[in-house]
Amino acid sequence: MLSLVLFALFVLTHACAVPQDAGASRWVPVSSPSFERELSIERGEGEPALVVRHDEVLTYVVEMDIGPFKGISVGQSGFRSRVVDSVEGEIGYFEAVFEGEQAGYVLDHRLRSRHHPSGDPKFESFDTQRGSENRKRQIRVQRGEDGFTEVYRFDGHCKGCKDQHHFVDPKWPCGKRKHCESKCKTAQHRVWQDPVSRSVPEHSLDYLSSIYLIRSLVRSDAESLGTPLLDKNRLWNLKLIKAEKKKIEVPLGEFACQRVLIEAQRPESESGGGKFRGLFGMKGSMKFWVHEKTGVLVQISGELPLGPLDLGVKIRLKEAQNAPEGLIALGR
Numbered sequence: 001m002l003s004l005v006l007f008a009l010f011v012l013t014h015a016c017a018v019p020q021d022a023g024a025s026r027w028v029p030v031s032s033p034s035f036e037r038e039l040s041i042e043r044g045e046g047e048p049a050l051v052v053r054h055d056e057v058l059t060y061v062v063e064m065d066i067g068p069f070k071g072i073s074v075g076q077s078g079f080r081s082r083v084v085d086s087v088e089g090e091i092g093y094f095e096a097v098f099e100g101e102q103a104g105y106v107l108d109h110r111l112r113s114r115h116h117p118s119g120d121p122k123f124e125s126f127d128t129q130r131g132s133e134n135r136k137r138q139i140r141v142q143r144g145e146d147g148f149t150e151v152y153r154f155d156g157h158c159k160g161c162k163d164q165h166h167f168v169d170p171k172w173p174c175g176k177r178k179h180c181e182s183k184c185k186t187a188q189h190r191v192w193q194d195p196v197s198r199s200v201p202e203h204s205l206d207y208l209s210s211i212y213l214i215r216s217l218v219r220s221d222a223e224s225l226g227t228p229l230l231d232k233n234r235l236w237n238l239k240l241i242k243a244e245k246k247k248i249e250v251p252l253g254e255f256a257c258q259r260v261l262i263e264a265q266r267p268e269s270e271s272g273g274g275k276f277r278g279l280f281g282m283k284g285s286m287k288f289w290v291h292e293k294t295g296v297l298v299q300i301s302g303e304l305p306l307g308p309l310d311l312g313v314k315i316r317l318k319e320a321q322n323a324p325e326g327l328i329a330l331g332r
C-alpha cells in the first residue's frame with residue numbers, strides 16, 4: 001500500500017460566471033448592506049423559508065481512509081452562497097466544489113443551485129463531473145399553466161455519428177480513422193440527450209439546497225422538516241431530522257454540534273427504480289454534523305465512490321467567511 005500514489009487537490013472557485021437575466025419587471029431593491037444580505041425563498045404555508053446568505057464561503061479539509069491509513073488529509077472542498085440582482089428580482093446561488101485525484105483517478109465535481117423566486121425558471125440545478133469520468137446533469141423547474149414542470153437533461157457519450165471530432169486514429173498503420181467506441185471517456189464526445197419533462201411540486205429542491213435548509217430546521221423549534229427533492233428526474237420526499245448533540249472538533253475549532261439525519265422516501269405516486277444518491281454521489285449512511293445554533297455544516301462523513309473504490313471520506317470545516325454571527329467555536 002505504501003507504493004500507492006496519493007495526490008488530491010480540492011479547489012474552491014470563486015469565479016463562476018453569472019448569467020445576466022433578460023426582461024424588465026419586478027425589480028427588487030435591496031436595502032440591507034451586502035455583508036448581511038440574505039434572500040429568503042418561501043416554501044409554502046407554515047414552512048420555514050430557505051435562506052441564501054450573500055457572499056458566504058465555507059472551506060473544508062477532506063480526509064480519506066485509504067487501506068490501513070486513516071484520516072489522510074488530501075485537500076479541500078468548498079461551499080459558497082451568494083445573492084445577485086437581476087431585472088426580474090434577486091437570484092440566490094449555492095455552489096459546492098469537490099476536486100481530487102487518487103491513484104490516477106481524477107475527480108472534479110461541481111454542484112450549483114440557482115433560485116430565482118420571482119423569475120422563470122424558478123429553480124435550476126447543475127451537476128457537473130469532470131476528470132476520469134465526465135457527465136453533466138441539469139434540472140430546470142419552470143412555471144406552467146397547471147403548476148410547475150421539471151425539465152431534466154443529461155449528457156451521454158455519442159453512440160456514433162459523422163462528426164469528425166468524435167473520430168479517433170486507427171490502432172494499426174493500415175487502419176482508417178473511425179468513430180470512437182462507447183467505452184471512450186472523452187468529455188468532448190458527450191452530447192446532450194433529449195430532455196425529459198414531468199410535473200413537480202412548486203417548492204422542489206435539490207440536494208445541495210437541502211444542506212442549507214438544515215439551517216432553517218436548526219433555527220426552528222420543529223424536530224423535523226420535509227421537502228420535495230429532485231434527483232435527476234426522480235422525485236423524493238426528503239426529511240431532515242434533529243438527532244443527538246455532541247462536540248465536534250474540526251480545523252476551525254471545537255463546535256457544539258447537532259447531528260441531522262437525512263432520510264429520503266419515495267412518494268407513492270412515483271414508480272420504482274433508481275437509488276437515492278447523497279451529496280457528491282456519496283453512498284451509505286452519511287453523517288451530517290451541524291453547528292447547533294446556526295446550522296452551519298461542520299462535518300460530513302460518508303463513503304465516496306472514487307474510481308473502483310469506495311473510500312471513507314470526512315469533510316471538516318477549516319475556514320468560514322461571512323458566516324452567520326453565532327458561529328463561534330467553544331472556548332473562544
Ligand SMILES: [Zn+2]
Pocket residue numbers: 158159160161162163166179
Ligand atoms: Zn459522435
Ligand SMILES: [Zn+2]
Pocket residue numbers: 157166180181184185186189
Ligand atoms: Zn468518444
